[in-house]
Amino acid sequence: MKFTKMQGIGNDYIYVNCFEEQVVNPEQLSVRLSDRRFGIGGDGLILIMPSQIADFKMRIFNADGSEAMMCGNGTRCIGKYVYEHGLTNKTHITLETNSGIKYLELHCTGDQVTSVTVDMGKAILTPREIPVESDSQEPFVAKPVQVGDRLERLTCVSVGNPHAVVFCDRVEDLDLEKLGPLFEHHAIFPDRVNTEFVRVIDDHTLQMRVWERGSGETLACGTGACATTVAAVLNGYCPQGEPILVKLRGGDLTITYQADGTVMMTGPAEEVFQGEINL
Numbered sequence: 716m717k718f719t720k721m722q723g724i725g726n727d728y729i730y731v732n733c734f735e736e737q738v739v740n741p742e743q744l745s746v747r748l749s750d751r752r753f754g755i756g757g758d759g760l761i762l763i764m765p766s767q768i769a770d771f772k773m774r775i776f777n778a779d780g781s782e783a784m785m786c787g788n789g790t791r792c793i794g795k796y797v798y799e800h801g802l803t804n805k806t807h808i809t810l811e812t813n814s815g816i817k818y819l820e821l822h823c824t825g826d827q828v829t830s831v832t833v834d835m836g837k838a839i840l841t842p843r844e845i846p847v848e849s850d851s852q853e854p855f856v857a858k859p860v861q862v863g864d865r866l867e868r869l870t871c872v873s874v875g876n877p878h879a880v881v882f883c884d885r886v887e888d889l890d891l892e893k894l895g896p897l898f899e900h901h902a903i904f905p906d907r908v909n910t911e912f913v914r915v916i917d918d919h920t921l922q923m924r925v926w927e928r929g930s931g932e933t934l935a936c937g938t939g940a941c942a943t944t945v946a947a948v949l950n951g952y953c954p955q956g957e958p959i960l961v962k963l964r965g966g967d968l969t970i971t972y973q974a975d976g977t978v979m980m981t982g983p984a985e986e987v988f989q990g991e992i993n994l
């Protein structure tokens with residue numbers, strides 16, 4: 716099977732062009748290929764597929780084989796792949812995902828895509844739609860929740876997939892291997908959750924680390940950066956309607972939580988290598 720390894724600010728996936736390849740059991744394949752010793756190595760597997768309702772369709776599987784609704788860094792890499800591999804010559808592309816159709820704008824230098832802007836759709840704040848258990852239907856903002864032996868203040872947002880955002884004074888020395896699973900498997904998240912640990916640098920700059928549902932700590936999370944920006948606005952740290960620089964371990968994204976409730980994400984995408992593997 717042919718594949719392409721791509722990364723969006725260090726969030727690296729194995730991409731399969733399903734116009735040419737057939738993938739039978741993507742859940743199992745993601746576990747096997749994501750292994751960084753016995754497989755190709757990656758945060759998961761992403762399938763690029765034909766769509767009846769959009770230009771292309773994406774399915775994304777975490778390293779543990781669980782299928783996710785959406786992958787922000789993955790959408791940008793797909794935009795780059797389909798343009799540079801001749802599947803389209805359009806620079807405005809629609810992409811069907813498990814959380815609806817996303818709209819991509821490719822920014823090119825010559826025949827190379829250097830960055831992509833994605834309309835991530837409306838941020839979802841109603842607790843039961845995230846989903847997060849709550850005794851109220853009001854947005855889940857800075858609510859105290861016992862996580863392990865600490866009382867944490869969580870802000871929960873969905874950008875097509877569930878996120879819990881925690882604001883901290885420092886993020887570099889957090890032990891995410893210990894903390895991450897306590898959030899991911901917490902009883903208030905019926906579908907588990909992606910968790911972002913965020914330091915506010917100033918009212919237009921955020922620094923974050925992320926423990927991803929199904930993949931552990933990754934160097935970046937596109938939907939996580941979007942959820943983080945929405946949470947920062949809801950908590951009064953950043954202004955709505957202005958571009959916020961989100962600094963992640965693998966690089967930076969520019970996110971705008973717009974007045975109409977939609978979220979725009981702009982960032983790079985890179986192709987690392989192409990390969991073939993005997994399954």
Ligand SMILES: N[C@H](CCC[C@H](N)C(=O)O)C(=O)O
Binds near residue numbers: 783877929936
């Ligand atoms: N772990 C996520 C999917 C990948 C999201 C992330 N890699 C991104 O760039 O948005 C989930 O289970 O919802």
